[in-house]
Amino acid sequence: MPAPDTVYACLDGLTTTTAVVDGACWAAQRLAAPLTLLHTLERPDPMPPVGDYSGVLGMGAQDLLLQRLSALDEERSQIAQQAAQRMLEQARERVPEGSVPLVQTLLRQGDLTNVLLAQEASARLFVLGSNRRPPAARKLRLDHRVETAVRNLRQPVMVVDAVPFTAPTHFVVAYDGSATADRAVQAVARSPLLAGMPAELVMVGECPARLQERLRAAQTLLADAGFTVTTRTLPGLPEEVIPPLLEGLGDTLLVLGAYGHSRIRQLIVGSTTTTLLRLCSAPVLVLR
Numbered sequence: 052m053p054a055p056d057t058v059y060a061c062l063d064g065l066t067t068t069t070a071v072v073d074g075a076c077w078a079a080q081r082l083a084a085p086l087t088l089l090h091t092l093e094r095p096d097p098m099p100p101v102g103d104y105s106g107v108l109g110m111g112a113q114d115l116l117l118q119r120l121s122a123l124d125e126e127r128s129q130i131a132q133q134a135a136q137r138m139l140e141q142a143r144e145r146v147p148e149g150s151v152p153l154v155q156t157l158l159r160q161g162d163l164t165n166v167l168l169a170q171e172a173s174a175r176l177f178v179l180g181s182n183r184r185p186p187a188a189r190k191l192r193l194d195h196r197v198e199t200a201v202r203n204l205r206q207p208v209m210v211v212d213a214v215p216f217t218a219p220t221h222f223v224v225a226y227d228g229s230a231t232a233d234r235a236v237q238a239v240a241r242s243p244l245l246a247g248m249p250a251e252l253v254m255v256g257e258c259p260a261r262l263q264e265r266l267r268a269a270q271t272l273l274a275d276a277g278f279t280v281t282t283r284t285l286p287g288l289p290e291e292v293i294p295p296l297l298e299g300l301g302d303t304l305l306v307l308g309a310y311g312h313s314r315i316r317q318l319i320v321g322s323t324t325t326t327l328l329r330l331c332s333a334p335v336l337v338l339r
Contacts, residue, residue: 053087053155056175061167061200062090064138067180070216072142074209074334075178076150077218081244084175085153088142090135092160132158163196164203174206176244181212181328193329201309201328201337207238208309208337210328219304219334221249225293225327228254228265231308235338236269239306240276244336250278255292258284290326297333305335 053059060075062068072088079086139156146154159166167177179201182194201208222245226232236252239245250273254266266282273280285292297303307324328335 053157053170053173054085054153055173056082057085057087057170057173058082058151058176059167059170059174059178060086060088060142061163061177061179062088062138062142063180063182064090064134065180065182067182067211067214068138068142069145070211070214071178071180072145073216074211075176076146077216078176078178078209078244079151081246082175082242083152085155086146086151087155087157087170088139088146089157089159089166089170090139091163091166092131092135092158093162164200167200167204171204171206177204177206177208179208179210181210193325198325198328201324205339207339209304210335210337212334213332216334217302219248220302221251221300222304222306222336223251223253223293223297223300224269224306225289225308226252226254226266226269227256227289228262229308231339233265233269235306235308236272238338240272240278245304245306246277248278250280252280252282253293253296254282254284255287255289289323290330293327294330294332297331303333305331305333307335307337309337309339 058075058079060071062071075086075088078084135158139158143154143156157170159169167174177200179197180194181197197210201210222239224232224236224239226236239250252266252269252273254262258266263284266284270280270282285296293305297305305327307327309324324337328337
């Protein structure tokens with residue numbers, strides 16, 4: 052059983068797997084936390100159904116065919132488990148010796164979100180790869196498994212996209228004055244994950260006096276926790292402004308409050324949180 056306050060690297064064998072390992076290792080070092088390398092074997096698609104050919108093949112031939120299909124299905128499952136174990140072993144070899152208090156591997160079967168929810172009591176942070184794919188020109192979609200996990204988990208989630216992973220040297224908080232954004236700022240102030248890094252609070256869109264006051268209060272909260280904090284207000288929409296801002300800043304991590312910004316009170320696909328996860332190549336830390 053993984054130790055309490057574990058950092059989970061959620062591996063899927065796709066392009067961001069090495070970045071997830073490296074990002075999770077970085078986080079575990081910052082938090083002085085144990086690291087668990089987790090892979091979830093989702094249930095494979097069922098084999099195509101076999102019609103009743105007993106009248107043509109004879110009952111014995113029909114039974115033999117079904118037995119062979121069952122054997123193939125079992126063999127496919129065994130191969131998948133062997134490949135998963137090998138991937139976990141390679142991931143463990145990637146973690147520098149002595150860099151984190153403890154390294155474990157964990158192989159589970161089932162739906163990714165259900166598996167992560169089952170581990171949440173022992174989790175301090177989940178790290179996932181976004182594996183964005185462009186289905187059409189100028190469009191990217193977020194892996195639905197990542198979105199579902201982020202929507203359902205209460206513990207922090209860090210989503211990485213860029214390969215290789217580069218440790219951030221500063222971070223940006225997307226701040227909109229909402230209660231969710233305030234909770235994200237409070238969580239940052241309490242946690243050693245980002246301690247010592249320069250911080251920037253970015254508010255996008257209209258910024259009336261009421262929100263300017265909340266922005267200053269958030270800045271003061273982080274400053275009192277020992278952070279060097281600047282603020283910035285920008286016109287436009289978050290999804291149009293923040294991704295290019297991060298690209299221009301270099302090795303940056305984006306901090307978001309999960310699905311609670313003032314623009315998206317309902318949990319709907321197309322929300323600002325989902326859109327920023329979809330568009331940002333920088334690591335994104337999503338906090339409840």
